[in-house]
Amino acid sequence: MIRAARIASQGYRRDARLPRLLGYGMVPRTGPALISLMAIEADMNGCRETGDASYSVANHVEVLSAIMGESQLLRAQADGMIERARAT
Numbered sequence: 001m002i003r004a005a006r007i008a009s010q011g012y013r014r015d016a017r018l019p020r021l022l023g024y025g026m027v028p029r030t031g032p033a034l035i036s037l038m039a040i041e042a043d044m045n046g047c048r049e050t051g052d053a054s055y056s057v058a059n060h061v062e063v064l065s066a067i068m069g070e071s072q073l074l075r076a077q078a079d080g081m082i083e084r085a086r087a088t
Helices: 002-009 014-022 030-050 057-087
Strands: none
Touching: 002 057, 014 030, 014 057, 030 057
């Protein structure tokens, strides 16, 4: 699952993926989106572990890839802030 999510995260487009996962409306900032995605993933993992019939591997991979994509964006934002701080 993780390998598939890594591959899927390479083409991550938050404007396309987040509304589908978090609900339509304004796309949240990276931090809040990441927290919401992690809560969704925890619920999915619970369904997976208990053998819940509603569990979907494809949906779980999609959420994991979104977590990876948002994490990469958050890291890039932090790196940009560090670079700007060093430049001043």
